[in-house]
Amino acid sequence: SQQGEEDPQALSIQEGENATMNCSYKTSINNLQWYRQNSGRGLVHLILIRSNEREKHSGRLRVTLDTSKKSSSLLITASRAADTASYFCATALLQGGSEKLVFGKGTKLTVNP
């Protein structure tokens, strides 16, 4: 089963604009991670935010986490055509003493040149 739900399912913007993707989840988490996937390829880890953190930055990426609302957002600033990809949030759940990542269905981002 998939714990995270990304919103929107698809997003189309112009190069230079900002892109915001949201993720909601259901249970308590250890951390939340965002991944990117180009069509037909594996996933690339972008950023990890721990449950006791509220915001994190990495280059043009900004991630927020609101554990009270069980939600996270990924902001990509000054988007480029090369940012076109699917973006997944993944919640790290602690089960049986070990951590497991559970992915959402993703947001498909298209950045038009």
Add this chain to the structure above:
Amino acid sequence: DTGVSQDPRHKITKRGQNVTFRCDPISEHNRLYWYRQTLGQGPEFLTYFQNEAQLEKSRLLSDRFSAERPKGSFSTLEIQRTEQGDSAMYLCASSRGEGVFGYTFGSGTRLTVV
């Protein structure tokens, strides 16, 4: 190349045949994960290993599926008596620890059962 390697990249097989996929994780990563992804969906967890021990298996992993990680190095995922519903991308990932590092994914093996 120090990333996660998966072989083969593509596999087309007839229904009822057995297939085996291989994953070579990053050498210093002790955790190895298998996920399955179908079109338009996020990856679904199948199983994971810490070193050579298989610590968890998803209910998605029927009796036709088996995974091994001998000596805690590479891993294999075998599907016996393949069905058309097994067609998917099979992704392998490895990680060094929990809660600090993300997973490093391979490029996946795309399985098509005809």
